[in-house]
Amino acid sequence: MIETLLISVIIIAVAMALLLVKVLWKKDGRFSSQHIHDCEAMRERGIHCVIEQDREAREKGSAY
Numbered sequence: 001m002i003e004t005l006l007i008s009v010i011i012i013a014v015a016m017a018l019l020l021v022k023v024l025w026k027k028d029g030r031f032s033s034q035h036i037h038d039c040e041a042m043r044e045r046g047i048h049c050v051i052e053q054d055r056e057a058r059e060k061g062s063a064y
Contacts, residue, residue, distance in 0.1 A: 023030070036042050036049045048056070 033039075036047060037052070042048075
C-alpha cells in the first residue's frame with residue numbers, strides 16, 4: 001500500500017516539475033489557451049464551443 005502511494009506521489013511530482021519547466025522556458029511563461037473560441041483554425045471551420053452552439057440553436061428555435 002505504501003509503495004503504491006509513494007509511486008503515485010513521485011509520478012505526480014515529476015509531472016508537476018515538467019509542467020514547471022515548460023512554463024519557465026515558454027515565452028511569457030504561460031500556456032496557450034485551450035478554448036475553442038481562441039483557436040483560429042476552429043473559427044475558420046465554423047466550429048464553436050457548445051455554449052455558443054446551444055445559444056444559436058435556441059435562437060433558431062430548432063430542437064436537437
